[in-house]
Amino acid sequence: MKLYILSLGAGLLVGIVYSLLHVRSPAPPVVALVGLLGILVGEQVIPVGRQLLHGTAFSTACNATQATRHVLGQLPGRHAQPDAAQDKQG
Numbered sequence: 001m002k003l004y005i006l007s008l009g010a011g012l013l014v015g016i017v018y019s020l021l022h023v024r025s026p027a028p029p030v031v032a033l034v035g036l037l038g039i040l041v042g043e044q045v046i047p048v049g050r051q052l053l054h055g056t057a058f059s060t061a062c063n064a065t066q067a068t069r070h071v072l073g074q075l076p077g078r079h080a081q082p083d084a085a086q087d088k089q090g
Contacts, residue, residue, distance in 0.1 A: 040071045 018025055044067035051061030062068050 037071075044070060
């Protein structure tokens with residue numbers, strides 16, 4: 001959660017500086033951000049769909065393909081756990 005608060009704070013600070021300098025933000029409009037979300041979700045349709053066709057439950061399919069982590073990133077309050085394969089190698 002701390003990372004999200006720091007990110008929001010940095011964004012607000014930059015927005016204030018832009019306002020003081022009378023500069024328009026180069027950030028994309030909301031419609032472009034919604035399009036980016038669509039791309040992220042669309043990338044997961046085929047892998048999750050394959051899991052569903054094999055009879056896997058939706059939540060299990062999302063976990064197996066790491067779809068949630070790919071679309072949303074690391075959520076506040078959840079700590080990234082190292083993969084078992086990496087533990088065995090290192």
